[in-house]
Amino acid sequence: MALKDRVEAVLNVGLRVPSIMLLDVLYRWDVGSFFQKVQRSSLSNNPLFQYKYLALYLHYVGYILSLVLLTLPRQHLVQLYLYVLTALLLFAGHQISRDYVRSELESAFEGPLYLEPLSMNRFTTALICQLVVCTLCSCVMQTKQIWLFSAHLLPLVARLCLVPLETIVFVNRFAMIFTGLEVLYFLASNLLVPYNLAKTAYRELVQVVEVYGLLALGMSLWNQLVLPVLFMCFWLVLFALQIYTYFSTRDKPTSRERLLFLFLTSIAECCSTPYSLLGLVFTVSFVALGVLTLCKFYLQGYRAFMNDNTMHRGMTEGITLLILAVQTGLIELQVIHRAFLLSIILFIVVASILQSMLEIADPIVLALGASRDKSLWKHFRAVSLCLFLLVFPAYMAYMICQFFHMDFWLLIIISSSILTSLQVLGTLLIYVLFMVEEWRKEPVENMDDVIYYVNGTYRLLEFLVALCVVAYGMSETLFGEWTVMGSTIIFIHSYYNVWLRAQLGWQSFLLRRDAVNKIKSMPTATYLQLKRHNDICAICYQDMTCAVITPCSHFFHAGCLKKWLYVQETCPLCHSQLKSQSQPGATAALPLDIPQPPPPPLQLANQNQAGAEPAEPGVCETLRNGPDAGAELNPPQGESAAPSAPSPDPGSEGARSEGWESWQRHAPPRSEQQGDTGSGQPPCAPLPAGPGPPIACSSQQ
Template identity: 90%
Template sequence: MALKDKLEAVLNVGLRVPSIMLLEILYRWDVSSFFQKIQRSSLNNNPLFQYKYLALYLHYVGYILSLVLLTLPRQHLVKLYLYVLTALLLFTYIHTDFILDYVRSELDSGYEEPLYLEPLSMNRFSTALLAQLVVCTLCSCVMQTKRVWLFSAHLLPLVARLCLVPLETIVFINRFAMIFTGLEVIYFLASNLLVPYNLAKTAYRELVQVVEVYGLLALGMSLWNQLVLPVLFMCFWLVLFALQIYSYFSSRDQPTSRERLLFLFLTSIAECCSTPYSLLGLVFTVSFVALGVLTLCKFYLQGYRAFMNDNTMHRGMTEGITLLILAVQTGLIELQVIHRAFLLSIILFIVVASILQSMLEIADPIVLALGASRDKSLWKHFRAVSLCLFLLIFPAYMAYMICQFFLMDFWLLIIISSSILTSLQVLGTLLIYILFMVEEVRKEPVQNMDDVIYYVNGTYRLLEFLVALVVVAYGVSETVFGEWTVMGSTIIFIHSYYNVWLRAQLGWQSFLLRREAVNKIKSLPTASDLQLKKYNDICAICYQDMKSAVITPCSHFFHAGCLKKWLYVQETCPLCHKQLKSQSQPANATAVPAQDILPANPNPAEAGQGEPVAVAAEGDKTVTQNGVPVEGSQASPSANPNLELEGKAEEYALGPQQADTVDSVYLEGQVAGLSQGSGESCLRHRQPQQSASSPAAATSTACGAEL
């Protein structure tokens, strides 16, 4: 963004802040109490204050004016502020009676001779002339006009004094200058009287066109982006808060203690959320503060790389919406300042707990990925571990402080439970990170590492479930034996459903899937050394050599641990996607005789270039392409000679080179015959080296993503 665009954006926000301030003042202004004070004062006899309804109408006109200032386009808003600034300069100069004071000083002195003969008269004249020239120059610069004479009417008394006009006449000249300036202002207002009407008419026409073409939602989004409402309300609230702090310290002579500063901070925030406008300002301020904290967290963990793949979920809006819902539900703006500060402290604790949870959501995948990688950077590991330690200690400290300062009730128990859950989740993340680092240090991988990680996750998930159960039990007991409220019952119901029922259901389903996967692995036969030697292939999931393996019903070999991870996700074979069901046969029984299992990588020279390796056998043959059964590939044993003869016929008809091309297309990928039962054979052609896009690679990638 260019510097000009940045300045325009700042100007767009800064010029609209006074409109929100005016709305705040009008909301706080009590018209009835204002007129009661006037009736008790000497202004009661003034005809202007006799009409109460006129003041009420002016009150509503103020609201309309504020909304107009809020929605006015930036170009017209700049012009309006320039006009107002010029009017203030003229009004200030007239109101101070600077020229009139000069004329009175000259009358009192009685000196009517040339100015240069009297030093005092010359000094008074020079001061008045310099002040008038400054005002004229400022007004012409603000109005961007070269007609300086429009603002020079008050120079007439000075010119008259320079021309030795009698002092009594100079008084009338000064009055004429004031009347002339007033007439100029009236003429300007009259000539621009229809400007607001024309602007409103143009705006209404554009709004109707936008609504007809794009709809109300597009109109609302356009106004939201044009007015930059979140930034506008945040700036308004910060100005309000700064004024509150300044008014406090300007009335205090003694230094404030640390406890007093905390109380001052809470009471100032409570004073600055007594209206709907200031409450919205606080909501957007909290959202931007949360966004800043989460952005710093990302930057601390990943540096500038964090801004390349930014997550749209962590924008701080969750914390702001939480504050708004709690403030509206508890009637925050209707309370007294002390009660509002007390309630606001509890709400801010909830917001801080939500920010800590969002920080954990950011840090958890980064820490685990760092532990599983081979990155040796100590600085990266230090940043990750230090942030996790902060997220482990600070929520526990916050829960301790809540217990120290407040009496325990259901709402505070929810805050404390949220802090405890955050600490438990961080503890589980750190334990898994330590396990990954231990596995990295060891030369050989840790056996059953997935089971250990599952048990760690299951332990802290169980602790989370117990904490949620305690919160529900406390809330139910408080509702039954204490004061019953609709809001409390609703919170208990929502908490019971999401944090108790859904967690219990999810945990039980995970346990059942794991137990079923273990039973399936135990039911599969284990491959013997002879079978592994004849199979002569790697595990299609992890791409590692197989010293031990299990055999699926579709005669595919996998590591038992790799296949178990796959079965946690889905109950199909990773290669052919056939359904895997538990078998009742013993675990050590072999599904296929050793003589029927062909090598996975046969020598192409023995089989012939471009021709499939065929072994005569009985039973059906299933041809697969890239690990997936090809439709219509079932054939009887008698069909094999026909396939071979058709290949030869194509070779003689097309020529050797074209026949090789047809064979390479026909045999692209993996063509595997999957035998079922003993005595069946396989029709298989395997490439010497498996490509990166093979079905095993896809299977391994999918398995890793799911795990």
């Protein structure tokens, strides 16, 4: 932003602060009590104070003028302030001229000025001051006609010409009348300017509303007037004046406890009107924004401002303060009670700021623990901030218990502080688990389950703390003082912090259990299937040494698919619905182009010895082991229409045995490959790849 733009932004805010201060003064001013004081004073005979309703109308006119000053465009506002400054300079010139004439009358010296040193000094001082006033008025009004502002020089010229002192008094009055006529002429010539401005503004407002709507108009005025910064500056001015007034009336040094009390009472004094309360709300919002910005900068440096989160703007803390102040009637309380209530509300705001800091730090700390970043400074910043968020809320809860009597509001603050500490503790534990996994050569088994248990533990503790708060609030409502506000807070707290948390926790548990059941119901891919598939996991993009097969015949790591099923119940590739199998051990239908390894010859021999005869001789064996193996292992009894298969040579038999032993070493247990058929017989192996339609394999006792 250029220097000119910054100056214009400062002027846009600074020139509107007096309008807010005028609104605040008008709100504090009680017209009835003012007229009672006037009637008891000597001003009661003044005709200006005889008309109460006229003063009341002027009171409302002051409101209108304040709103006009607040909404006036910056160019016209600067011009108005220049006119006011010129009027003040002319008034200063009038005061200088009147004081000079009075001092000359008191001295009663009518001779030449050079004969009296005191008269010469007074004349020189008054002349220099009047020349400065005339020059400033000419510069402010941007005109070279300096004689328009030189009427107050007439008494000095008359004194220099040795005019009698009585005549100088009339000359001074003439100068005052001439200046007043100039001001009246200027006002009369610009009498229609406010009307024209109002007409132009009304026309523009109507056009904006017709084209963009009321919401766009409100947003435009909000941005042009910079209301948050404006109210914050107004409140800071009030607070500074309050502190200055206190220290200017005291001579003794103030102790530390007294300073804390002074701080709270000054804040309480500066929120006695709706305008000052809004100023406090926006000030708290900007303070929270500054703290959260410093937190981001401490964790990430300048990179934090590249991807700024719009959720952490400090508005939550300001809105919290506003709601609590309105609901508790903060403005209507006395100063001492207001200071006590403000201390509790500010504790709630601080707890909200700490929670927002945790929301900022939590993903950064966990991402740092899961990454391979070796920077000790980054880890130190993350861990140190987490330790601060762990210790400070607990210390704040301890101080609240020490200085305040326990009630429902304070219990909410303490519970919020405890919950923040618990969340930070869970974040640190997960960070430590990530770092331990990074230091190990091999990944920790079931790391996701461990993290889930850690999160579940502190979520359960959060739920128990919220439940205790609700129980305490219910007991206080039933056996203590019942209030609508307290009951509303209990209801909101019960819904958001108890019911919703319990519902979300139970849903998370059900999703996790359903995901585990689905993974168990899916078959495990064999070594040859993985080799034939020759692909990576579509979720983690890593090679697969073990995988599960979905009903839609896609391969994934079991852990990766389980994480996916925690979120949604569809296949990551084809998005088909994944449902649990009716029989958890049943093998899903596999594509025909993925061959299964043949069963060992010993198993087929055992099946034949047990009396298992195929429905069609040699079909199952042929489908399992190929036509050659079927002819070799199950020769036909008696005569057969089919010719006998040639005997395999020993070399091929040895190669087959070696292949089987190699597959046996890499394959998972057979209980994971095949499910129990329920008939006491082992199921048929899946069909090998080959041309032709699939043929079901059946067996009879």
